[in-house]
Amino acid sequence: MTETGDESQRLQESGPDLHSLPSPALVLDRDRMDRNVARLSALIAGHGVTLRPHLKTAKSIDAARRIHPDGPGPITVSTLAEAEYFAREGGYTDITYAVGLDPAKAPRAVALCDAGVDLKVTLETAAQAAALGEAARGAPRKPAVMIEIDCDGHRGGLTPDDPALVEVARAVVSAGLTLAGVLTHAGASYDLNDPEALAQAAKNERASAASAAETLRASGFECPVVSVGSTPTAHFARDLTGVTEVRAGVFMFFDLVMHGIGVCAVDDIAVSVLTTVIGTKPAKGWILVDAGWMALSRDRGTSKQAIDQGYGLVCDLAGNALGDLIVDQANQEHGIVALRSGSSAALPDLPVGIRLRVLPNHACATGAQHDAYNVVAGSSEQIVAVWPRMRGW
Amino acid sequence: MTETGDESQRLQESGPDLHSLPSPALVLDRDRMDRNVARLSALIAGHGVTLRPHLKTAKSIDAARRIHPDGPGPITVSTLAEAEYFAREGGYTDITYAVGLDPAKAPRAVALCDAGVDLKVTLETAAQAAALGEAARGAPRKPAVMIEIDCDGHRGGLTPDDPALVEVARAVVSAGLTLAGVLTHAGASYDLNDPEALAQAAKNERASAASAAETLRASGFECPVVSVGSTPTAHFARDLTGVTEVRAGVFMFFDLVMHGIGVCAVDDIAVSVLTTVIGTKPAKGWILVDAGWMALSRDRGTSKQAIDQGYGLVCDLAGNALGDLIVDQANQEHGIVALRSGSSAALPDLPVGIRLRVLPNHACATGAQHDAYNVVAGSSEQIVAVWPRMRGW
Numbered sequence: 037m038t039e040t041g042d043e044s045q046r047l048q049e050s051g052p053d054l055h056s057l058p059s060p061a062l063v064l065d066r067d068r069m070d071r072n073v074a075r076l077s078a079l080i081a082g083h084g085v086t087l088r089p090h091l092k093t094a095k096s097i098d099a100a101r102r103i104h105p106d107g108p109g110p111i112t113v114s115t116l117a118e119a120e121y122f123a124r125e126g127g128y129t130d131i132t133y134a135v136g137l138d139p140a141k142a143p144r145a146v147a148l149c150d151a152g153v154d155l156k157v158t159l160e161t162a163a164q165a166a167a168l169g170e171a172a173r174g175a176p177r178k179p180a181v182m183i184e185i186d187c188d189g190h191r192g193g194l195t196p197d198d199p200a201l202v203e204v205a206r207a208v209v210s211a212g213l214t215l216a217g218v219l220t221h222a223g224a225s226y227d228l229n230d231p232e233a234l235a236q237a238a239k240n241e242r243a244s245a246a247s248a249a250e251t252l253r254a255s256g257f258e259c260p261v262v263s264v265g266s267t268p269t270a271h272f273a274r275d276l277t278g279v280t281e282v283r284a285g286v287f288m289f290f291d292l293v294m295h296g297i298g299v300c301a302v303d304d305i306a307v308s309v310l311t312t313v314i315g316t317k318p319a320k321g322w323i324l325v326d327a328g329w330m331a332l333s334r335d336r337g338t339s340k341q342a343i344d345q346g347y348g349l350v351c352d353l354a355g356n357a358l359g360d361l362i363v364d365q366a367n368q369e370h371g372i373v374a375l376r377s378g379s380s381a382a383l384p385d386l387p388v389g390i391r392l393r394v395l396p397n398h399a400c401a402t403g404a405q406h407d408a409y410n411v412v413a414g415s416s417e418q419i420v421a422v423w424p425r426m427r428g429w
Numbered sequence: 430m431t432e433t434g435d436e437s438q439r440l441q442e443s444g445p446d447l448h449s450l451p452s453p454a455l456v457l458d459r460d461r462m463d464r465n466v467a468r469l470s471a472l473i474a475g476h477g478v479t480l481r482p483h484l485k486t487a488k489s490i491d492a493a494r495r496i497h498p499d500g501p502g503p504i505t506v507s508t509l510a511e512a513e514y515f516a517r518e519g520g521y522t523d524i525t526y527a528v529g530l531d532p533a534k535a536p537r538a539v540a541l542c543d544a545g546v547d548l549k550v551t552l553e554t555a556a557q558a559a560a561l562g563e564a565a566r567g568a569p570r571k572p573a574v575m576i577e578i579d580c581d582g583h584r585g586g587l588t589p590d591d592p593a594l595v596e597v598a599r600a601v602v603s604a605g606l607t608l609a610g611v612l613t614h615a616g617a618s619y620d621l622n623d624p625e626a627l628a629q630a631a632k633n634e635r636a637s638a639a640s641a642a643e644t645l646r647a648s649g650f651e652c653p654v655v656s657v658g659s660t661p662t663a664h665f666a667r668d669l670t671g672v673t674e675v676r677a678g679v680f681m682f683f684d685l686v687m688h689g690i691g692v693c694a695v696d697d698i699a700v701s702v703l704t705t706v707i708g709t710k711p712a713k714g715w716i717l718v719d720a721g722w723m724a725l726s727r728d729r730g731t732s733k734q735a736i737d738q739g740y741g742l743v744c745d746l747a748g749n750a751l752g753d754l755i756v757d758q759a760n761q762e763h764g765i766v767a768l769r770s771g772s773s774a775a776l777p778d779l780p781v782g783i784r785l786r787v788l789p790n791h792a793c794a795t796g797a798q799h800d801a802y803n804v805v806a807g808s809s810e811q812i813v814a815v816w817p818r819m820r821g822w
Contacts, residue, residue, distance in 0.1 A: 059531065060822060092761055114723075114762040135762045136707035138452065138719050139782045160708055163781050184708075191763055192708040192717045223760070314529035315553055315577075315585040324585045326531050330507075331822075334727035334794055367616070368485055368793055369507040369528045370584055388556050389532045400761055401727055405797070407821055428800055429453060429724075 060331035062406035068306035090285030098423035139167030162207035169211025180216035187244035190223030217261025238273035246278030296341035335401035348394035453724035455799035461699035483678030491816035532560030555600035562604025573609035580637035583616030610654025631666035639671030689734035726794035741787035
């Protein structure tokens with residue numbers, strides 16, 4: 037795995053470090069990311085199934101290359117713009133678009149196939165299948181179809197026992213399309229924090245998808261792909277019999293929500309927001325920083341967990357958490373850092389100009405507020421690479 | 430006020446409308462925006478003071494031109510990147526940067542002055558003044574200084590009676606800089622919803638800023654600018670004696686938080702997110718749409734108000750609210766539309782493919798998720814212009 041040679045070289049010689057990079061900025065610890073990727077890759081390989089990373093979290097071809105150093109592999113995306121980006125920039129061709137298809141987007145899905153992508157789209161109604169079939173009529177290559185399965189009442193999809201399942205499969209074939217398989221997501225696993233309950237959620241996710249696939253096969257449909265996935269269940273699954281692939285996204289960076297669920301340690305979290313102290317209010321126990329919700333996002337995913345991390349956990353420049361210090365409130369470009377409610381610690385002396393790093397509640401949401409990752413590696417404070425992020429739909 | 434001629438013409442002839450624009454997308458109703466701008470402009474002119482719009486909400490030179498059709502006027506920004514953008518793209522020269530100065534950003538502030546901008550920066554410590562003075566040493570044009578005043582314990586700044594106020598003013602002058610004035614923001618007004626309480630908040634904001642200015646003048650400092658502002662207090666102020674300018678940002682678009690405070694009607698809200706139905710779950714009372722938090726933002730600003738609007742209020746394509754229908758939950762690219770808790774209305778039949786518009790909780794946060802405004806005007810569904818938004822720091 038090599039950096040983009042010249043650019044990286046230049047940065048190492050004369051580029052910014054964590055002291056000189058303008059704040060706020062998104063920082064990615066590449067070693068932590070590599071460790072997270074290696075950990076889940078080994079787990080999934082141990083089950084003998086395929087890891088199809090969900091790149092909605094990273095939205096970066098450079099990050100994707102750390103997962104697939106030997107060339108493009110199978111990926112999941114949440115928008116057609118992501119599919120177009122990863123196909124164009126990285127030569128990715130095995131792409132599953134895991135959000136229910138808006139019929140108006142069917143021509144764009146077909147165009148991706150024309151461009152050489154083996155695209156799988158997700159749907160749950162005969163109307164979507166008919167719209168896609170219509171858009172793909174006469175096309176030499178057509179998107180294949182994943183039927184969305186609802187395993188835990190969390191979002192969309194058909195329950196495995198819904199009679200509509202076979203009807204939708206019939207509509208797919210009638211529309212001249214290939215049924216690739218079934219796809220489910222254990223979104224309810226995000227509300228758990230107990231290893232046994234997470235293992236049960238993974239078991240239920242597996243059973244739901246496998247059962248839906250069996251129903252389709254019993255009705256005469258091939259159903260080669262059985263796709264499951266969420267970062268929590270991917271890490272806690274004990275058995276993936278009947279499953280062919282696992283999707284997960286946030287696993288590569290992790291975040292405070294994943295820490296609260298029990299999937300990772302705080303020092304596995306690979307993304308943070310660099311910020312600078314711009315004011316203090318000792319009488320109120322406040323330290324004002326230049327990372328507000330524009331830099332951190334409005335995500336408050338830990339607010340329902342056992343430990344509420346506010347808008348993020350505050351670390352020193354080396355990435356070590358400063359005890360109970362969190363971003364307690366956020367305005368657009370102001371963060372108010374304070375000790376967690378109930379803390380007996382003393383407010384550290386952090387005068388104007390001091391730089392800090394904030395670990396995010398939700399890596400996907402915080403990443404989306406930024407246009408690039410400033411990559412650090414090892415214990416150096418040097419920025420060794422800048423990885424652009426894509427956005428839009 | 431004219432559109433950028435050719436581009437606008439082309440769009441009117443053959444461009445997308447609300448039926449063909451890919452969703453999700455940010456839509457701006459220009460007539461509503463113009464009405465909101467005219468309303469506050471008239472109110473502030475009635476007080477005989479200057480309106481210095483805060484362009485952190487719009488982040489668009491095209492939107493700014495609707496406020497200043499006769500050429501660049503005084504503006505407020507929340508980042509130096511905004512100052513650079515409005516100076517470069519629109520020729521704006523009278524700019525107040527209303528976030529406390531990170532000392533490391535001082536050279537960039539000086540560079541803006543070199544480029545011809547009359548920049549006012551905000552600070553609250555002698556250390557910031559010294560850093561700015563050092564960066565500006567020998568520069569032919571230097572940033573002027575606004576001292577931040579804390580009028581309601583909401584954020585940063587010095588209270589009007591803080592002895593540090595005069596010390597900081599002295600540090601500004603000692604650093605070879607000009608003290609332009611004082612600046613405060615009645616952030617606590619966002620927690621109110623009663624006209625009398627809002628008028629009181631405006632009175633307190635005015636009194637705090639005017640009192641701080643008097644203290645400085647009594648100590649021999651000129652303090653020509655007395656700057657106040659928040660969208661709620663700007664609309665409810667009865668007297669602005671001693672104030673020279675009012676800052677406000679979200680007033681130009683409004684949003685559901687402002688509606689909850691009582692500053693605007695629902696049909697004053699000028700921004701919305703176009704979305705498409707991608708699934709239904711009648712048994713759960715759910716309609717799934719392709720606007721999740723990536724398109725709507727994670728902002729839940731109405732969650733503490735009398736009416737919780739979830740992630741946004743759902744409207745038809747013409748922009749009319751559909752009763753009690755809100756975006757109740759949001760994943761990254763999925764919104765779950767449902768009736769507001771306690772509603773006795775029936776869930777409307779909105780099959781896959783139907784398009785809707787969602788009014789946001791917080792226009793600043795929702796706008797930040799998008800790269801451009803798709804502008805509509807009159808009752809037409811045609812997109813008459815596309816206004817890019819800037820981002821970053």
